[in-house]
Amino acid sequence: MQFIDLKKQYETLKETIDAAISKVLNGGDYIMGNDVAAIENELAKYCGVKHCITCANGTDALTISLKAARIKACDYIFVPNFTFFASAEVISEMGAKPIFVDIDEDTFNISPKSLIDQIEKLNSKGKQAKAVMTVDLFGQSCDYENIIKIAKKNNLLVIEDSAQGFGGSIKGRKNCSFGDISTTSFFPAKPLGCYGDGGAIFTDSDDYAELIKSLRVHGKGSDKYDNIRIGYNSRLDTIQASILMPKLKAFQEYELSERNKFADIYTKQLRAFVKTPIVPYGFESSWAQYTITLKSEAERQEVQTALKDKGIPSMIYYPRTMVQQTVYADYKYEGKDLEVSNGITNKVLSLPMHPYLKEEDIKTICEIIINTLASRP
Numbered sequence: 047m048q049f050i051d052l053k054k055q056y057e058t059l060k061e062t063i064d065a066a067i068s069k070v071l072n073g074g075d076y077i078m079g080n081d082v083a084a085i086e087n088e089l090a091k092y093c094g095v096k097h098c099i100t101c102a103n104g105t106d107a108l109t110i111s112l113k114a115a116r117i118k119a120c121d122y123i124f125v126p127n128f129t130f131f132a133s134a135e136v137i138s139e140m141g142a143k144p145i146f147v148d149i150d151e152d153t154f155n156i157s158p159k160s161l162i163d164q165i166e167k168l169n170s171k172g173k174q175a176k177a178v179m180t181v182d183l184f185g186q187s188c189d190y191e192n193i194i195k196i197a198k199k200n201n202l203l204v205i206e207d208s209a210q211g212f213g214g215s216i217k218g219r220k221n222c223s224f225g226d227i228s229t230t231s232f233f234p235a236k237p238l239g240c241y242g243d244g245g246a247i248f249t250d251s252d253d254y255a256e257l258i259k260s261l262r263v264h265g266k267g268s269d270k271y272d273n274i275r276i277g278y279n280s281r282l283d284t285i286q287a288s289i290l291m292p293k294l295k296a297f298q299e300y301e302l303s304e305r306n307k308f309a310d311i312y313t314k315q316l317r318a319f320v321k322t323p324i325v326p327y328g329f330e331s332s333w334a335q336y337t338i339t340l341k342s343e344a345e346r347q348e349v350q351t352a353l354k355d356k357g358i359p360s361m362i363y364y365p366r367t368m369v370q371q372t373v374y375a376d377y378k379y380e381g382k383d384l385e386v387s388n389g390i391t392n393k394v395l396s397l398p399m400h401p402y403l404k405e406e407d408i409k410t411i412c413e414i415i416i417n418t419l420a421s422r423p
Protein backbone atom coordinates (compact mmCIF):
# COMPACT_ATOMS: atom_id res chain seq x y z
CA MET A 47 0.00 0.00 0.00
CA GLN A 48 1.20 3.52 -0.77
CA PHE A 49 0.85 6.47 1.61
CA ILE A 50 -0.05 8.65 -1.38
CA ASP A 51 -0.38 6.65 -4.60
CA LEU A 52 0.85 8.96 -7.36
CA LYS A 53 1.61 6.08 -9.72
CA LYS A 54 -1.96 4.85 -9.58
CA GLN A 55 -3.18 8.33 -10.42
CA TYR A 56 -0.82 8.52 -13.38
CA GLU A 57 -1.95 5.12 -14.66
CA THR A 58 -5.55 6.32 -14.49
CA LEU A 59 -4.90 9.61 -16.30
CA LYS A 60 -1.98 8.43 -18.46
CA GLU A 61 -3.55 8.96 -21.86
CA THR A 62 -4.54 12.60 -21.38
CA ILE A 63 -1.39 13.49 -19.45
CA ASP A 64 0.94 11.92 -22.03
CA ALA A 65 -0.92 13.75 -24.80
CA ALA A 66 -0.68 17.05 -22.94
CA ILE A 67 3.08 16.69 -22.36
CA SER A 68 3.67 15.62 -25.93
CA LYS A 69 1.80 18.67 -27.20
CA VAL A 70 4.07 20.96 -25.18
CA LEU A 71 7.20 19.13 -26.33
CA ASN A 72 6.17 19.53 -29.95
CA GLY A 73 5.02 23.13 -29.50
CA GLY A 74 8.36 24.40 -28.18
CA ASP A 75 7.01 27.04 -25.74
CA TYR A 76 8.57 25.50 -22.67
CA ILE A 77 8.44 28.64 -20.53
CA MET A 78 5.23 30.69 -20.23
CA GLY A 79 3.50 28.75 -23.01
CA ASN A 80 -0.27 28.94 -23.55
CA ASP A 81 -0.99 26.23 -20.99
CA VAL A 82 0.28 28.49 -18.21
CA ALA A 83 -2.32 31.20 -18.85
CA ALA A 84 -4.95 28.51 -19.42
CA ILE A 85 -4.39 26.80 -16.06
CA GLU A 86 -4.22 30.17 -14.29
CA ASN A 87 -7.70 30.95 -15.66
CA GLU A 88 -9.06 27.58 -14.58
CA LEU A 89 -7.54 27.83 -11.10
CA ALA A 90 -8.86 31.37 -10.58
CA LYS A 91 -12.33 30.25 -11.66
CA TYR A 92 -12.24 27.16 -9.44
CA CYS A 93 -11.21 29.15 -6.37
CA GLY A 94 -13.53 32.08 -7.11
CA VAL A 95 -10.68 34.61 -7.11
CA LYS A 96 -10.02 37.32 -9.71
CA HIS A 97 -6.32 36.62 -10.31
CA CYS A 98 -4.20 33.49 -10.24
CA ILE A 99 -0.47 33.85 -10.89
CA THR A 100 1.48 30.59 -11.03
CA CYS A 101 5.09 30.29 -9.88
CA ALA A 102 7.86 27.76 -9.30
CA ASN A 103 6.75 26.27 -5.96
CA GLY A 104 4.68 26.88 -2.84
CA THR A 105 7.58 28.39 -0.91
CA ASP A 106 8.24 30.99 -3.62
CA ALA A 107 4.50 31.67 -3.69
CA LEU A 108 4.74 32.71 -0.03
CA THR A 109 7.92 34.72 -0.48
CA ILE A 110 6.51 36.63 -3.44
CA SER A 111 3.25 37.23 -1.54
CA LEU A 112 5.09 38.72 1.42
CA LYS A 113 7.11 40.91 -0.93
CA ALA A 114 3.93 42.03 -2.73
CA ALA A 115 2.35 42.81 0.65
CA ARG A 116 5.40 45.06 1.23
CA ILE A 117 6.61 43.12 4.26
CA LYS A 118 9.99 44.42 5.30
CA ALA A 119 12.81 43.38 7.60
CA CYS A 120 11.80 43.56 11.28
CA ASP A 121 8.04 43.49 10.54
CA TYR A 122 6.12 41.13 12.82
CA ILE A 123 3.98 38.38 11.30
CA PHE A 124 1.81 35.90 13.19
CA VAL A 125 2.09 32.31 12.00
CA PRO A 126 0.96 29.01 13.55
CA ASN A 127 3.50 27.05 15.58
CA PHE A 128 2.28 23.78 14.01
CA THR A 129 2.88 23.81 10.24
CA PHE A 130 5.35 22.78 7.56
CA PHE A 131 8.61 24.67 8.08
CA ALA A 132 8.28 26.80 4.90
CA SER A 133 5.48 28.93 6.42
CA ALA A 134 7.83 30.32 9.07
CA GLU A 135 10.98 30.06 6.97
CA VAL A 136 9.90 32.61 4.35
CA ILE A 137 9.16 35.16 7.08
CA SER A 138 12.57 34.77 8.71
CA GLU A 139 14.37 34.60 5.38
CA MET A 140 13.15 38.15 4.66
CA GLY A 141 14.44 39.35 7.97
CA ALA A 142 10.89 39.77 9.27
CA LYS A 143 9.95 38.30 12.66
CA PRO A 144 7.56 35.38 13.04
CA ILE A 145 5.40 35.36 16.14
CA PHE A 146 4.22 31.83 16.76
CA VAL A 147 0.58 31.28 17.60
CA ASP A 148 -0.98 28.17 19.14
CA ILE A 149 -3.49 25.92 17.40
CA ASP A 150 -6.94 24.57 18.10
CA GLU A 151 -6.49 20.90 18.95
CA ASP A 152 -9.66 19.83 17.15
CA THR A 153 -8.69 21.29 13.77
CA PHE A 154 -4.87 21.63 14.03
CA ASN A 155 -5.34 25.19 12.69
CA ILE A 156 -4.43 28.58 14.15
CA SER A 157 -6.46 29.37 17.27
CA PRO A 158 -8.31 32.72 17.13
CA LYS A 159 -8.04 32.98 20.90
CA SER A 160 -4.29 32.45 20.87
CA LEU A 161 -4.00 34.98 18.02
CA ILE A 162 -5.79 37.60 20.15
CA ASP A 163 -3.49 36.80 23.09
CA GLN A 164 -0.39 37.25 20.95
CA ILE A 165 -1.71 40.50 19.42
CA GLU A 166 -2.32 41.88 22.91
CA LYS A 167 1.13 40.82 24.10
CA LEU A 168 2.81 42.52 21.16
CA ASN A 169 0.68 45.66 21.48
CA SER A 170 1.49 45.90 25.18
CA LYS A 171 5.14 46.30 24.14
CA GLY A 172 4.09 49.22 21.94
CA LYS A 173 4.50 47.17 18.74
CA GLN A 174 2.13 46.39 15.92
CA ALA A 175 2.29 43.41 13.53
CA LYS A 176 1.74 43.72 9.76
CA ALA A 177 0.10 40.41 8.89
CA VAL A 178 -1.14 37.04 9.96
CA MET A 179 -0.16 34.03 7.86
CA THR A 180 -2.89 31.43 8.19
CA VAL A 181 -2.21 27.82 7.18
CA ASP A 182 -5.04 25.56 5.97
CA LEU A 183 -3.33 22.54 7.48
CA PHE A 184 -4.07 19.03 6.23
CA GLY A 185 -6.61 20.43 3.71
CA GLN A 186 -8.98 22.21 6.06
CA SER A 187 -9.79 25.94 6.10
CA CYS A 188 -8.93 27.95 9.18
CA ASP A 189 -11.71 29.57 11.21
CA TYR A 190 -11.85 32.48 8.75
CA GLU A 191 -15.03 33.99 10.12
CA ASN A 192 -13.15 34.83 13.32
CA ILE A 193 -9.65 35.25 11.88
CA ILE A 194 -10.73 37.82 9.29
CA LYS A 195 -12.66 39.76 11.94
CA ILE A 196 -9.61 39.85 14.21
CA ALA A 197 -7.35 40.82 11.30
CA LYS A 198 -9.63 43.72 10.24
CA LYS A 199 -9.89 45.02 13.78
CA ASN A 200 -6.11 44.97 14.20
CA ASN A 201 -5.14 46.17 10.75
CA LEU A 202 -3.44 42.91 9.79
CA LEU A 203 -3.16 41.62 6.26
CA VAL A 204 -4.14 37.97 5.87
CA ILE A 205 -1.68 35.84 3.90
CA GLU A 206 -3.28 32.42 3.40
CA ASP A 207 -0.84 29.52 3.04
CA SER A 208 -3.07 26.96 1.37
CA ALA A 209 -0.24 24.73 0.14
CA GLN A 210 -2.18 21.82 1.65
CA GLY A 211 -5.61 23.35 1.38
CA PHE A 212 -6.42 23.43 -2.33
CA GLY A 213 -10.02 22.25 -2.79
CA GLY A 214 -11.10 22.72 0.83
CA SER A 215 -13.96 25.13 1.51
CA ILE A 216 -16.30 26.81 3.98
CA LYS A 217 -19.96 26.85 2.86
CA GLY A 218 -18.80 26.54 -0.74
CA ARG A 219 -16.20 29.31 -0.53
CA LYS A 220 -12.91 27.74 -1.56
CA ASN A 221 -9.54 27.89 0.12
CA CYS A 222 -7.12 30.23 -1.69
CA SER A 223 -9.88 32.87 -1.56
CA PHE A 224 -9.68 33.88 2.12
CA GLY A 225 -6.43 35.84 2.20
CA ASP A 226 -5.69 39.32 0.90
CA ILE A 227 -3.14 37.17 -0.91
CA SER A 228 -3.37 33.37 -0.87
CA THR A 229 -0.98 30.69 -2.05
CA THR A 230 -0.89 27.02 -2.90
CA SER A 231 1.67 24.37 -3.87
CA PHE A 232 1.59 21.79 -6.65
CA PHE A 233 4.29 19.61 -5.06
CA PRO A 234 3.30 16.10 -6.22
CA ALA A 235 1.94 14.93 -2.85
CA LYS A 236 -0.35 17.95 -2.26
CA PRO A 237 -4.10 17.62 -2.95
CA LEU A 238 -3.56 19.02 -6.48
CA GLY A 239 -0.01 18.14 -7.50
CA CYS A 240 2.02 18.30 -10.69
CA TYR A 241 5.02 16.13 -11.63
CA GLY A 242 7.69 18.36 -10.18
CA ASP A 243 7.61 21.64 -8.29
CA GLY A 244 4.92 24.24 -8.85
CA GLY A 245 2.90 26.84 -7.00
CA ALA A 246 0.34 29.60 -7.39
CA ILE A 247 -0.70 32.90 -5.85
CA PHE A 248 -4.29 34.16 -5.70
CA THR A 249 -5.66 37.64 -5.10
CA ASP A 250 -8.68 39.78 -5.90
CA SER A 251 -6.50 42.91 -5.94
CA ASP A 252 -5.40 44.23 -9.36
CA ASP A 253 -2.50 46.07 -7.69
CA TYR A 254 -1.13 42.99 -5.96
CA ALA A 255 -1.58 40.95 -9.16
CA GLU A 256 0.47 43.46 -11.18
CA LEU A 257 3.19 43.44 -8.58
CA ILE A 258 3.27 39.64 -8.30
CA LYS A 259 3.55 39.22 -12.10
CA SER A 260 6.52 41.58 -12.07
CA LEU A 261 8.15 39.92 -9.04
CA ARG A 262 8.01 36.43 -10.59
CA VAL A 263 10.08 37.61 -13.59
CA HIS A 264 12.99 39.53 -12.04
CA GLY A 265 10.91 42.60 -11.18
CA LYS A 266 10.23 43.41 -14.83
CA GLY A 267 8.44 46.57 -15.91
CA SER A 268 6.15 46.77 -18.94
CA ASP A 269 9.33 46.30 -20.99
CA LYS A 270 10.81 42.92 -20.05
CA TYR A 271 14.34 44.30 -20.13
CA ASP A 272 13.56 47.30 -17.98
CA ASN A 273 13.61 46.02 -14.42
CA ILE A 274 11.79 48.34 -12.08
CA ARG A 275 12.31 46.41 -8.84
CA ILE A 276 14.29 43.45 -7.49
CA GLY A 277 12.39 40.23 -8.05
CA TYR A 278 12.77 36.49 -8.56
CA ASN A 279 12.92 33.88 -11.28
CA SER A 280 9.87 31.84 -10.34
CA ARG A 281 7.70 30.51 -13.14
CA LEU A 282 5.62 27.36 -13.54
CA ASP A 283 6.98 25.28 -16.46
CA THR A 284 4.60 24.88 -19.39
CA ILE A 285 4.88 21.08 -19.07
CA GLN A 286 3.74 21.26 -15.43
CA ALA A 287 0.85 23.57 -16.39
CA SER A 288 -0.23 21.08 -19.06
CA ILE A 289 -0.16 18.24 -16.51
CA LEU A 290 -2.29 20.25 -14.09
CA MET A 291 -5.13 20.61 -16.62
CA PRO A 292 -6.28 16.95 -16.67
CA LYS A 293 -5.39 16.64 -12.99
CA LEU A 294 -7.63 19.57 -12.04
CA LYS A 295 -10.43 17.98 -14.07
CA ALA A 296 -10.05 14.66 -12.22
CA PHE A 297 -9.82 16.55 -8.93
CA GLN A 298 -13.16 18.23 -9.60
CA GLU A 299 -14.89 15.21 -11.11
CA TYR A 300 -14.08 12.57 -8.48
CA GLU A 301 -10.81 12.93 -6.57
CA LEU A 302 -12.04 15.43 -3.99
CA SER A 303 -15.21 13.44 -3.34
CA GLU A 304 -13.25 10.19 -3.09
CA ARG A 305 -10.92 11.75 -0.52
CA ASN A 306 -13.95 12.80 1.50
CA LYS A 307 -15.56 9.39 1.17
CA PHE A 308 -12.43 7.70 2.53
CA ALA A 309 -12.02 10.23 5.33
CA ASP A 310 -15.62 9.55 6.40
CA ILE A 311 -14.95 5.80 6.55
CA TYR A 312 -11.83 6.35 8.68
CA THR A 313 -13.76 8.61 11.05
CA LYS A 314 -16.76 6.29 11.41
CA GLN A 315 -14.55 3.29 12.15
CA LEU A 316 -12.04 5.00 14.41
CA ARG A 317 -13.81 7.72 16.35
CA ALA A 318 -14.72 5.50 19.31
CA PHE A 319 -11.06 4.51 19.73
CA VAL A 320 -8.85 7.50 18.88
CA LYS A 321 -9.25 11.26 18.46
CA THR A 322 -10.24 11.70 14.81
CA PRO A 323 -10.08 15.02 12.92
CA ILE A 324 -13.03 17.35 13.43
CA VAL A 325 -14.56 19.09 10.44
CA PRO A 326 -16.69 22.03 11.62
CA TYR A 327 -20.20 22.45 10.24
CA GLY A 328 -20.18 23.80 6.68
CA PHE A 329 -16.48 23.01 6.16
CA GLU A 330 -15.18 20.56 3.56
CA SER A 331 -11.55 19.41 3.76
CA SER A 332 -9.44 18.31 0.81
CA TRP A 333 -7.62 15.88 3.15
CA ALA A 334 -4.02 16.58 2.30
CA GLN A 335 -3.55 14.38 5.37
CA TYR A 336 -5.85 12.30 7.53
CA THR A 337 -4.32 12.73 10.98
CA ILE A 338 -5.38 11.00 14.18
CA THR A 339 -4.24 11.88 17.70
CA LEU A 340 -3.26 9.07 20.04
CA LYS A 341 -3.15 9.33 23.84
CA SER A 342 0.62 9.05 24.22
CA GLU A 343 3.85 8.64 22.34
CA ALA A 344 4.01 4.98 23.44
CA GLU A 345 0.55 4.30 22.05
CA ARG A 346 1.48 5.98 18.77
CA GLN A 347 4.66 3.93 18.54
CA GLU A 348 2.74 0.69 18.95
CA VAL A 349 0.13 1.64 16.37
CA GLN A 350 2.76 2.75 13.86
CA THR A 351 4.77 -0.46 14.37
CA ALA A 352 1.68 -2.66 14.01
CA LEU A 353 0.80 -0.92 10.73
CA LYS A 354 4.38 -1.19 9.49
CA ASP A 355 4.45 -4.92 10.27
CA LYS A 356 1.52 -5.34 7.87
CA GLY A 357 3.23 -3.24 5.18
CA ILE A 358 1.11 -0.12 5.81
CA PRO A 359 2.94 3.21 5.78
CA SER A 360 2.05 6.02 8.18
CA MET A 361 3.77 9.37 8.74
CA ILE A 362 4.27 11.80 11.60
CA TYR A 363 3.12 15.24 10.50
CA TYR A 364 4.79 16.96 12.23
CA PRO A 365 7.41 15.62 14.62
CA ARG A 366 8.45 19.17 15.66
CA THR A 367 6.66 22.50 15.96
CA MET A 368 8.40 25.68 14.86
CA VAL A 369 9.76 26.53 18.33
CA GLN A 370 11.01 22.93 18.62
CA GLN A 371 13.19 23.47 15.53
CA THR A 372 16.88 23.96 16.20
CA VAL A 373 16.94 27.17 14.18
CA TYR A 374 14.28 28.73 16.46
CA ALA A 375 15.85 27.47 19.71
CA ASP A 376 16.34 31.06 20.91
CA TYR A 377 12.71 32.06 20.32
CA LYS A 378 11.22 33.39 23.58
CA TYR A 379 7.72 32.39 24.65
CA GLU A 380 5.78 31.37 27.72
CA GLY A 381 5.17 27.61 27.90
CA LYS A 382 1.40 27.80 28.13
CA ASP A 383 1.22 30.07 25.07
CA LEU A 384 2.07 27.18 22.75
CA GLU A 385 1.08 24.22 24.90
CA VAL A 386 -1.45 22.66 22.52
CA SER A 387 0.87 22.62 19.51
CA ASN A 388 3.98 21.64 21.48
CA GLY A 389 2.03 18.88 23.21
CA ILE A 390 0.66 17.32 20.03
CA THR A 391 3.84 16.49 18.09
CA ASN A 392 4.39 13.24 19.97
CA LYS A 393 0.81 12.02 19.54
CA VAL A 394 -0.20 12.71 15.92
CA LEU A 395 -0.16 10.07 13.20
CA SER A 396 -1.16 10.54 9.56
CA LEU A 397 -2.70 7.56 7.77
CA PRO A 398 -2.67 6.68 4.04
CA MET A 399 -4.90 9.14 2.17
CA HIS A 400 -5.37 9.53 -1.56
CA PRO A 401 -8.25 9.22 -4.04
CA TYR A 402 -7.18 5.79 -5.32
CA LEU A 403 -7.48 3.88 -2.04
CA LYS A 404 -9.91 1.00 -1.69
CA GLU A 405 -12.53 0.76 1.03
CA GLU A 406 -11.04 -2.60 2.06
CA ASP A 407 -7.65 -0.94 2.59
CA ILE A 408 -9.15 1.52 5.03
CA LYS A 409 -11.06 -1.18 6.86
CA THR A 410 -7.83 -3.18 7.22
CA ILE A 411 -5.96 -0.14 8.56
CA CYS A 412 -8.73 0.61 11.05
CA GLU A 413 -8.85 -3.00 12.23
CA ILE A 414 -5.11 -3.03 12.90
CA ILE A 415 -5.36 0.23 14.87
CA ILE A 416 -8.36 -0.94 16.89
CA ASN A 417 -6.83 -4.35 17.66
CA THR A 418 -3.53 -2.79 18.68
CA LEU A 419 -5.26 -0.43 21.09
CA ALA A 420 -7.44 -3.24 22.48
CA SER A 421 -4.41 -5.41 23.25
CA ARG A 422 -2.68 -2.67 25.24
CA PRO A 423 -2.60 -3.28 29.00
Ligand SMILES: *Cc1c(COP(=O)(O)O)cnc(C)c1O
Binds near residue numbers: 106132133181232244
Ligand atom coordinates in the same frame (compact mmCIF):
# COMPACT_ATOMS: atom_id res chain seq x y z
C1 LIG B 1 4.29 22.09 1.08
C2 LIG B 1 4.09 23.30 1.88
C3 LIG B 1 4.71 24.52 1.55
C4 LIG B 1 5.76 24.66 0.50
O1 LIG B 1 5.41 24.22 -0.77
P1 LIG B 1 6.56 23.78 -1.81
O2 LIG B 1 5.84 23.72 -3.12
O3 LIG B 1 7.08 22.46 -1.35
O4 LIG B 1 7.61 24.83 -1.79
C5 LIG B 1 4.39 25.64 2.30
N1 LIG B 1 3.52 25.57 3.32
C6 LIG B 1 2.92 24.41 3.69
C7 LIG B 1 1.94 24.42 4.80
C8 LIG B 1 3.20 23.23 2.97
O5 LIG B 1 2.60 22.10 3.34
